[in-house]
Amino acid sequence: QRKESLRSVSVDLNHxxxxxxxxxxxxxxxxxxxxxxxxxTTLSSFQxxxxxxxxxxxxxxxxxxxxxxxxxxxxxxxxxxxxKPDFDSPREKMHKLGEGEATMTKEEYTKxxxxxxxxxxxxxxxxxxxxxxxxxxxxxxxxxxxxxxxxIFLEYDQDLSVRRKNAKEMFGGFFKNMVKxxxxxxxxxxxxxxDFFEQEKTFLLDYYSKIxxxxxxxxxxxxxxxxxxxxYIHISATLNSLAxxxxxxxxxxxxxxxxxxxxxxxxxxxxxxxxxxxxxELLRYYMRDIQAAKDLLYRRARALADYExxxxxxxxxxxxxxxxxxxxxxxxxxxxxxxxxxESGKKELTSFKGRRVVAxxxxxxxxxxxxxxxxxxxxxxxxxxxxxLKSN
Amino acid sequence: xxxxxxxxxxxxxxxxxxxxxxxxxxxxATTQESQPASLAAEDISTNSNGPxxxxxxxxxxxxxxxxxxxxxxxDSPERDVLLSDGPSPAITPxxxxxxxxxxxxxxxxxxxxxxxxxxxxxxxxxxxSFDIHISVSDPxxxxxxxxxxxxxxxxxxxxxxxxxxxxxxxxxxxxxFLGLHSKLASKYLHIGYIVPxxxxxxIVGMTKVKVGKEDQSSNEFVxxxxxxxxxxxxxxxxxxxxxxxxDVLQFLESSELPRAVSTQALSSAxxxxxxxxxxxxxxxxxxxxxxxxxxxxxxQQHFENLxxxxxxxxxxxxxxxCHRKELSVNTAQFAKSAAMLGNSEDHTALSRALSQLAExxxxxxxxxxxxxxxxxxxxxxxxxxxxxxxxxxxxxFDHRMKTWQKWQDSQMLLQKKREAEAKLQxxxxxxxxxxxxxxxxxxxxxxxQGERDFEQISKTIRKEVSRFEKERVKDFKTxxxxxxxxxxxxxxxxxxxxxxxxxxx
Numbered sequence: 001q002r003k004e005s006l007r008s009v010s011v012d013l014n015h016x017x018x019x020x021x022x023x024x025x026x027x028x029x030x031x032x033x034x035x036x037x038x039x040x041t042t043l044s045s046f047q048x049x050x051x052x053x054x055x056x057x058x059x060x061x062x063x064x065x066x067x068x069x070x071x072x073x074x075x076x077x078x079x080x081x082x083x084k085p086d087f088d089s090p091r092e093k094m095h096k097l098g099e100g101e102a103t104m105t106k107e108e109y110t111k112x113x114x115x116x117x118x119x120x121x122x123x124x125x126x127x128x129x130x131x132x133x134x135x136x137x138x139x140x141x142x143x144x145x146x147x148x149x150x151x152i153f154l155e156y157d158q159d160l161s162v163r164r165k166n167a168k169e170m171f172g173g174f175f176k177n178m179v180k181x182x183x184x185x186x187x188x189x190x191x192x193x194x195d196f197f198e199q200e201k202t203f204l205l206d207y208y209s210k211i212x213x214x215x216x217x218x219x220x221x222x223x224x225x226x227x228x229x230x231x232y233i234h235i236s237a238t239l240n241s242l243a244x245x246x247x248x249x250x251x252x253x254x255x256x257x258x259x260x261x262x263x264x265x266x267x268x269x270x271x272x273x274x275x276x277x278x279x280x281e282l283l284r285y286y287m288r289d290i291q292a293a294k295d296l297l298y299r300r301a302r303a304l305a306d307y308e309x310x311x312x313x314x315x316x317x318x319x320x321x322x323x324x325x326x327x328x329x330x331x332x333x334x335x336x337x338x339x340x341x342x343e344s345g346k347k348e349l350t351s352f353k354g355r356r357v358v359a360x361x362x363x364x365x366x367x368x369x370x371x372x373x374x375x376x377x378x379x380x381x382x383x384x385x386x387x388x389l390k391s392n
Numbered sequence: 393x394x395x396x397x398x399x400x401x402x403x404x405x406x407x408x409x410x411x412x413x414x415x416x417x418x419x420x421a422t423t424q425e426s427q428p429a430s431l432a433a434e435d436i437s438t439n440s441n442g443p444x445x446x447x448x449x450x451x452x453x454x455x456x457x458x459x460x461x462x463x464x465x466x467d468s469p470e471r472d473v474l475l476s477d478g479p480s481p482a483i484t485p486x487x488x489x490x491x492x493x494x495x496x497x498x499x500x501x502x503x504x505x506x507x508x509x510x511x512x513x514x515x516x517x518x519x520x521s522f523d524i525h526i527s528v529s530d531p532x533x534x535x536x537x538x539x540x541x542x543x544x545x546x547x548x549x550x551x552x553x554x555x556x557x558x559x560x561x562x563x564x565x566x567x568x569f570l571g572l573h574s575k576l577a578s579k580y581l582h583i584g585y586i587v588p589x590x591x592x593x594x595i596v597g598m599t600k601v602k603v604g605k606e607d608q609s610s611n612e613f614v615x616x617x618x619x620x621x622x623x624x625x626x627x628x629x630x631x632x633x634x635x636x637x638x639d640v641l642q643f644l645e646s647s648e649l650p651r652a653v654s655t656q657a658l659s660s661a662x663x664x665x666x667x668x669x670x671x672x673x674x675x676x677x678x679x680x681x682x683x684x685x686x687x688x689x690x691x692q693q694h695f696e697n698l699x700x701x702x703x704x705x706x707x708x709x710x711x712x713x714c715h716r717k718e719l720s721v722n723t724a725q726f727a728k729s730a731a732m733l734g735n736s737e738d739h740t741a742l743s744r745a746l747s748q749l750a751e752x753x754x755x756x757x758x759x760x761x762x763x764x765x766x767x768x769x770x771x772x773x774x775x776x777x778x779x780x781x782x783x784x785x786x787x788x789f790d791h792r793m794k795t796w797q798k799w800q801d802s803q804m805l806l807q808k809k810r811e812a813e814a815k816l817q818x819x820x821x822x823x824x825x826x827x828x829x830x831x832x833x834x835x836x837x838x839x840x841q842g843e844r845d846f847e848q849i850s851k852t853i854r855k856e857v858s859r860f861e862k863e864r865v866k867d868f869k870t871x872x873x874x875x876x877x878x879x880x881x882x883x884x885x886x887x888x889x890x891x892x893x894x895x896x897x
Binding site: 199203206207210211213214217218220221223224225227228231232234235238239241242245248250253257260353356357360361364368371372375376378379382383385386389390 | 694697698701702704705708709711712715716718719722723725726729730732733736737738739741742745746749861865868869872873876877879880883884886887890891893894
């Protein structure tokens with residue numbers, strides 16, 4: 001059921017039976033996560049119809065980077081690379097818990113430990129799914145699904161790290177760095193000829209900073225919910241201790257109250273995790289997707305700059321009456337590249353908007369429905385306890 | 393809208409291109425059948441005079457926590473007898489002295505106080521039903537600069553014949569409350585009565601108010617203090633003995649009150665208090681009492697455990713308050729951010745949905761803020777009050793020890809004097825002998841008094857503890873129920889606000 005929630009960030013994936021990809025399981029060894037990438041295909045380009053390979057996070061990054069650096073895909077939105085698995089938060093909390101063990105009862109410590117293990121598991125599941133979605137975006141794309149490197153990634157049953165090193169030597173990561181730092185400047189600097197792209201540019205630049213902010217704020221909100229759930233654990237445990245020491249008729253009341261907070265904290269925990277998956281993760285995913293769209297605009301802007309430079313070079317050549325055919329050919333190529341990027345880019349950006357709207361809608365509705373459900377559950381729990389206390 | 397970029401169209405199940413005019417949030421198939429439950433009418437906002445305490449004062453005959461059933465398993469059989477009507481029969485505390493002395497009713501401290509005996513008063517309780525409600529309100533800054541102070545209006549509503557009128561109000565300042573407590577403590581603590589402690593001083597908090605900072609934190613401070621003062625007064629008058637104390641009556645009724653100067657933190661009286669407290673602490677360590685009454689030992693242990701647990705619970709609830717406030721702030725920030733995102737969004741329906749989300753989150757952040765206040769004023773302050781009350785409870789146990797020590801000291805002195813007298817018998821010093829005999833007579837009186845004091849304080853403490861425990865259970869139950877109801881209301885409101893999204897338009 002958890003799988004469903006994250007996949008809804010991109011609802012139109014993995015429907016094409018000719019190439020189905022999933023990550024059925026993964027192993028966590030200290031800091032390294034080993035994903036099992038499973039492929040089922042009817043395509044003849046693959047050697048087998050059903051196979052699995054082990055992959056690390058770095059392999060996914062390699063695949064993403066090679067796609068970004070492929071000229072032919074310059075006009076496409078390359079699905080954002082999955083973020084590195086980050087277990088820092090639960091690990092730190094586990095450490096703090098260990099330090100504070102002496103101050104809690106055994107029962108309290110056990111519950112807190114269970115909570116942290118659940119958190120650890122949640123991070124783990126999230127990272128599996130975000131890697132899975134990356135691959136599924138590729139397999140659903142008419143052009144990218146046919147990429148040779150993608151096929152190698154899926155099929156090559158040896159360690160990919162050798163290939164990864166070669167790629168690094170070839171490109172040196174230079175291109176990527178340039179894209180990241182220069183895109184804003186270049187995009188705003190270029191004189192736009194096409195209304196559509198002019199609007200997209202304004203929209204994406206602004207939207208990116210806003211969605212980045214919203215993601216951060218949503219995360220803080222989710223974390224506060226989680227902290228409250230943890231407080232309820234401590235409150236429940238102490239009430240239980242009070243109940244144990246109490247010899248009067250009040251004992252049952254204290255036990256009931258302790259029990260209430262224990263159940264209540266589970267509901268709060270679910271509120272936190274639902275909000276996390278359906279709001280924070282949704283925003284985070286589309287923030288990265290918007291960045292990918294911006295990268296497309298950047299590549300197109302660079303192509304436009306190249307085209308304008310080629311025009312200037314042609315004029316110069318005509319002036320000097322030297323190397324005119326080369327200059328003409330260069331200019332023609334630049335124009336062709338630019339036109340191709342523009343045409344492809346327009347399609348990609350339009351479908352991107354559609355995808356975004358559908359995903360937001362689905363997640364918001366699901367989140368609202370879940371929050372209503374949780375609120376109702378809470379009310380039932382609370383009223384049950386109130387009745388019991390009043391009747392006693 | 394433009395068509396998709398892919399060659400193969402995806403399954404059309406979820407993918408439904410929204411027209412610009414269409415709503416993002418349609419009526420869902422799973423609309424709630426029933427309306428959100430009606431909202432609790434009770435207003436628990438802090439604008440009212442703290443948690444409504446009316447229900448606390450009903451003498452509830454059906455209360456399962458009535459004296460007869462409480463703690464039967466633990467106590468000596470005499471205990472039940474103590475709580476029945478009529479004059480107290482002889483108690484037999486098993487204490488070191490061999491004689492059994494029947495405590496005389498109304499015998500102690502008539503010279504110090506003007507009220508009638510304690511025992512008689514307690515019987516009266518059944519007659520004049522306990523009906524009094526005190527509220528502390530309208531904090532008003534009086535004066536300027538460092539001499540400024542907050543004046544609070546203390547309103548009493550009552551039908552008890554004890555008071556001249558049924559409704560009246562006076563103006564009091566914080567040091568007046570401290571003065572009242574100081575008087576009550578000096579009169580009643582050392583004979584075993586659990587005098588509710590006054591709210592704590594706060595030099596930092598008051599300085600801000602004096603300096604004239606009209607900001608959120610100083611307003612919160614004043615409200616916190618107002619609420620604490622109200623609870624303090626209510627706890628004080630709930631005590632049947634304290635209620636009838638002339639200082640209490642004067643505090644509630646008289647328009648002018650002599651200024652209590654010795655309550656200032658840095659006054660000479662204040663310093664003297666600190667010194668005395670330190671001396672007491674040292675003394676406590678050196679008193680080794682032969683506790684032959686298991687009840688006292690058990691109770692002391694019980695209160696020690698209770699103290700530890702309540703402090704722990706208090707800390708957890710304080711953490712909850714803090715996190716709830718954080719949640720409120722974070723939700724508000726998210727709401728603003730979502731609104732900005734909605735403005736930036738170019739798809740009309742999604743833009744509107746984001747704006748709606750922002751509106752809802754803004755309402756919810758206010759709900760979280762209200763809940764944080766309930767967390768604090770109902771749950772946290774309740775625990776804080778009881779942590780402080782337990783200090784007073786432990787104090788009366790300590791006073792009992794001191795009383796025992798005083799009695800023992802007199803006894804030892806008497807023993808010495810008798811030995812000395814015996815020696816003097818063999819000398820020919822008739823004056824000295826007479827002097828010795830006189831001293832012995834005096835000391836014998838002191839020893840008897842000492843024993844009586846000890847028995848009286850023991851008896852009083854038993855009653856007080858029983859009353860305290862009963863009150864504590866009732867108090868907790870009432871306030872916890874209120875607190876849970878506040879949580880219910882918050883959840884219902886959250887529900888209402890989120891459902892609103894679906895009924896938009």
